Amino acid sequence: MRDAPSPGYRETSALSLTPASKRELRGWSGLAVAALALAGVLALLLALSRTPKIQDFLPWPVQEFFYRALVTHVVFSFVVWFLGVLGALMVLTTARLAMGQTRARRLGTVGLGAGALGCLILLAPALLNWGEPSLNNYVPVVIHPVFYAGLVLLALGVGMVAVRLILNLPGREVGPVDWGIAAAAAAYLVALVCFGLALIAIPSGTGEALFNERLFWGGGHVLQFVNTALMLVGWSVLAEITLGEMPLGPWLSAAVAGSLVLFVLPAPVFYALFDVLSREHRDAFTQMLWYGLAPQPVVMMAGLARLLYQRRTALPWRDPAFVGLVLSVGLFAVGGLFGFFLGVADTRTPSHYHAVIGGVNLAAMALYFALLLPLLGRSSRRAGPIRWQFHLYGFGQLLFSVGMFLAGEAGVPRKTAGAEQGLDTIGKVVSMAMTGTGGIIAVMGGVMFVWMALSRLMARR
Amino acid sequence: MASFLDRLAAVVFASAALALFAAMPIWHRVAESPEAESRQTISARDFSTLVEAMTKAHATGEAEGGVPIVHPPAGDVYVIARRFEFTPILQLDVGRTYRLHIASTDVVHGFNFPLGKAETLLVPGWATTVTVTPTHPGLYAMQCSEYCGLSHSRMKARVRVMP
Known part of the structure; x- marks a missing residue:
């Protein structure tokens, strides 16, 4: 007689959720997808503000609005979306560990409130024409006290949930996925420390552009470890839901999660070792990313490859979560491969990070449908549209990245448009056309995700 | 097991x-990339004077995007980095050796110039010198590699190397 299969991660998570933790889970899940929806609206306004005739009807000065809206769009689609998903997964992990006995329970409510308030405040400068925009790396900003206040509130809000998770670890039974989320929480707190140290270390009188670049440089690099931890957790959970088994055993999963924290631990020390405005400081973080962020996805991909080979005769291709998993792994792998062939100033660099971030995005989107919405009692029986959404986003992003890579190989410089691109050969024109087509397809997939996720989240039960 | x-x-x-x-x-x-470059202190005003003298003596009469093109002889050549351009644009000859001095006259910029194997920060008040001996004709990019403002990504120039 066979034993009944033991309950999986999603089932045990559902059992651990109290009404309070479910409210918090709904709050962070809502914040994450609302951030993407707002980013979409801002993208539309950006497009309208560049459209002749239509731009004349907009009720604000187009030129000033454009860059502020661009900054806000990037912050909502890149920073708030990932932090919202992180917030939701940290709430879930805390509930799983605590089983109703949560330590520092109030930190969760206060954190969610601070995060939501921070997001509202972040919108104000773009809508009210306040401050000068700065397109620095990782966290672009509008240089205005209100915008910085919004960022601080959001950062502290997520930080409180991270601290609560860490406080709930000792003496609790911690599973492999829980270790992954705890690693993301710890890395996030290291990123916050880096932002604080940068603020202290940057000399007064530093120009605004350099100030913002170096303020977010170190912590921004550490946040990529957080994103990677989220993606690896996503792959594990999706594999278990769709294939019945996690790609790695519990010990190896814990070692992979621990290594993500290990490599970011020296980050705060860099502020003591190198002048924050020096090239050495800049390069130390770049190298931390290059060397410290490669082993974990490679090991996880090897585990997934083993699992896929074992299940090769019965792969669930009609299950949207499985499609999301495979596309996420594929896109991330392509981006990782591109990373070995980067040029100096051509479009191969954005081809690499668009594919890698696309892989993280797909894992987060698939987790949203396969884990977060079902835990909130909002799962969908219609798999077709979700599967389509993953195909559109995944293949669109793949086309976009491959086009950019080929264009870079042919010599097209990055961050240029129009005549500056120097599209003087058929190869360059075709590869940039691939990029444009892929971008449009990926945007369609993104819009579908926001629409389906929001409508399910807000639907009356 | x-x-x-x-x-x-x-x-x-x-x-x-x-x-x-x-x-x-x-x-x-x-x-760490090999430090091919050396640095000396110099004021923005003194450096601008050197650039103006070189431009006056060796301008080709052509310009690209309003930036003059100069064709200096082998030896010392000077380029200013400022938001959001490198000026003047250099036209160099294959096989000749140039000592390229570059300095920022406003804020901190990055200087990425693969032809001179250079990747460094340009801090106002300091001039960086790299030695360049072009071996093949063509257009060689130099660009700012440290965020310096909204048009940072457009801060680039193409050095022309003639046969």
């Missing part, structure tokens, strides 16, 4: 990660 293999894999992975981590100081040395 599965549990044993899992533990073994965890030990191997953790050991490899720890070894990679312990080698961090080595990565830093290995990745």
Whole structure:
């Protein structure tokens, strides 16, 4: 007689959720997808503000609005979306560990409130024409006290949930996925420390552009470890839901999660070792990313490859979560491969990070449908549209990245448009056309995700 | 058996990660690009005077995007980095050796110039010197590699190397 299969991660998570933790889970899940929806609206306004005739009807000065809206769009689609998903997964992990006995329970409510308030405040400068925009790396900003206040509130809000998770670890039974989320929480707190140290270390009188670049440089690099931890957790959970088994055993999963924290631990020390405005400081973080962020996805991909080979005769291709998993792994792998062939100033660099971030995005989107919405009692029986959404986003992003890579190989410089691109050969024109087509397809997939996720989240039960 | 293999894999992975981590100081040395350049202090005003003199003596009469093109002889050549341009644009000859002096006259810029194997920061008040001996004709990019403002990504120039 066979034993009944033991309950999986999603089932045990559902059992651990109290009404309070479910409210918090709904709050962070809502914040994450609302951030993407707002980013979409801002993208539309950006497009309208560049459209002749239509731009004349907009009720604000187009030129000033454009860059502020661009900054806000990037912050909502890149920073708030990932932090919202992180917030939701940290709430879930805390509930799983605590089983109703949560330590520092109030930190969760206060954190969610601070995060939501921070997001509202972040919108104000773009809508009210306040401050000068700065397109620095990782966290672009509008240089205005209100915008910085919004960022601080959001950062502290997520930080409180991270601290609560860490406080709930000792003496609790911690599973492999829980270790992954705890690693993301710890890395996030290291990123916050880096932002604080940068603020202290940057000399007064530093120009605004350099100030913002170096303020977010170190912590921004550490946040990529957080994103990677989220993606690896996503792959594990999706594999278990769709294939019945996690790609790695519990010990190896814990070692992979621990290594993500290990490599970011020296980050705060860099502020003591190198002048924050020096090239050495800049390069130390770049190298931390290059060397410290490669082993974990490679090991996880090897585990997934083993699992896929074992299940090769019965792969669930009609299950949207499985499609999301495979596309996420594929896109991330392509981006990782591109990373070995980067040029100096051509479009191969954005081809690499668009594919890698696309892989993280797909894992987060698939987790949203396969884990977060079902835990909130909002799962969908219609798999077709979700599967389509993953195909559109995944293949669109793949086309976009491959086009950019080929264009870079042919010599097209990055961050240029129009005549500056120097599209003087058929190869360059075709590869940039691939990029444009892929971008449009990926945007369609993104819009579908926001629409389906929001409508399910807000639907009356 | 599965549990044993899992533990073994965890030990191997953790050991490899720890070894990679312990080698961090080595990565830093290995990745550091050779410092081909040297630096001297100079005021923005003095440096601008040198650039103006070179431009006046060796301008070709052509310009690209409003920036004059100069064709100086082998030896010392001067370029200003400022938001958001490198000026003047250099036209160099294959086989000749140039000492390229470059300085920022406003804010901190990055200087990425693969032809001169240069990747450095340009801090106002300092001039950086790199030696360049072009071997093939063509257009060679130099660009700002440190965020310096909204049009940072447009801060680039193409050095012309003639046969």
